[in-house]
Amino acid sequence: MPIIGELTEFYREEGIELCAGLAPNHADGLPWAPFTWFCRNGKSVTGNLGIAVQEIYFLEHVLAAFTPARALIIGNSMGWSTLALGVLMPHGKVVAMDMAPDPQMREGLALTNRIAARHGLPVRAVQGTSPQDVATVIDRELGGSIDFAFIDGLHTNEQVVRDYAAVRAKATPGAVFLVHDVALFDMHAGMTEIGKLAGRAPKLLLGTPSGMAILFDESAHPALARAVAAFAPPESAIKVVRQAAWDRRHRHLARWRRSIKKRVDRVRELS
């Protein structure tokens, strides 16, 4: 069941206008245009953008193929991905933690809890910092091991490994780990390290705008493996698109060179 309309309505009720899913070509090539912007009175209320519409669509597929009981999110911001998981896990429990260092970010936690209460969602957003508060938050708020983690906190190679190690220590053996922004923030080294700790390689999802990565045991979750494959185009197909981009850029350069040459020739003729 698609959830984007319902999610958008949650924020409209709070007086927040969203701009979600804008292709970079509609915003002068801005790479983070596709993510979810929260606006009030013509201004963005936070720099911590929500996941993209295509990534909500991806979550719909993940949660259709796999039914976790307890999910932890690191990085709540305005609650966009937290509430999405809450809608997609009506019989589970979703807890999001955010270090929320300033009043505006703490309002993001309050907003998430307000919306969750109004719509009867199994969601709690709490203040806490990863990795040091992960175990306490899981024990206190979820009361058992998690089987799904969404990591979207501080985007550095060192931090993503710390986040993973902290959630892994409180996860079931068959747990699924999803990391946002791997390609966009070049966290490939961190994911390689996580792969070593887990004993299996994470899958990079270049079919998602931020280039998410997912880690799970494919033999334990065959339906999930099939859904995920649709968002992980094969390298040979990606090459075709990258080649088309290269050709386009250079055709443009060639056109530009031709036009300059024509002008120079014209000036020469006249002089």
Ligand SMILES: C[S@@+](CC[C@H](N)C(=O)[O-])C[C@H]1O[C@@H](n2cnc3c(N)ncnc32)[C@H](O)[C@@H]1O
């Ligand atoms: C990109 S935003 C998360 C967006 C959110 N997942 C969504 O889709 O709406 C990143 C958030 O991570 C939080 N954060 C950064 N480092 C953190 C840490 N070590 N522990 C907990 N939260 C952290 C920031 O305060 C920020 O709100």
